[in-house]
Amino acid sequence: WANGAQLLAVLLLVRLFDTSRFIAEYNFAHCRENAAPAENGLQPACLDVDYLKSLLPASLPVLIRARKAGIWIPGGADVEAETSRLKKSVGSWRSWSPAARRILRAVDAENARKTQ
Numbered sequence: 386w387a388n389g390a391q392l393l394a395v396l397l398l399v400r401l402f403d404t405s406r407f408i409a410e411y412n413f414a415h416c417r418e419n420a421a422p423a424e425n426g427l428q429p430a431c432l433d434v435d436y437l438k439s440l441l442p443a444s445l446p447v448l449i450r451a452r453k454a455g456i457w458i459p460g461g462a463d464v465e466a467e468t469s470r471l472k473k474s475v476g477s478w479r480s481w482s483p484a485a486r487r488i489l490r491a492v493d494a495e496n497a498r499k500t501q
Contacts, residue, residue: 403484405443406491412437413447434458442471443484446491453495468492 416432432451437444438458445467452458474480475489 403443403487405440406446406488409437409440409444409447413451432456441467442488445471445488446495449492449495453498468496 413432434448434451434456437448437451441448445464448458448464448467452464458464471485471489471492475485
């Protein structure tokens with residue numbers, strides 16, 4: 386039964402930890418570390434925004450931060466539309482989840498930093 390308890394603990398940990406958000410935060414924090422040689426020295430690697438868009442809604446705070454940093458988001462990822470979709474899902478009792486609520490709080494915090 387000890388193995389069952391360990392398995393349950395691991396499953397709860399994985400369920401409570403948002404891996405998509407962790408991946409998006411890590412990619413944004415470390416995208417400038419990879420450099421490619423250029424004429425003027427080293428050119429920082431660009432952020433893989435298409436991959437971040439595939440991680441939505443977990444990557445929404447990172448996309449907002451990337452847009453504020455001046456990183457172009459190809460394909461017109463409409464951050465406002467994604468934010469309103471997330472707010473609707475959090476507002477509905479049928480689609481509410483603790484992870485979506487945490488993401489919405491992070492989005493609100495990023496938007497508050499934007500206006501300051």
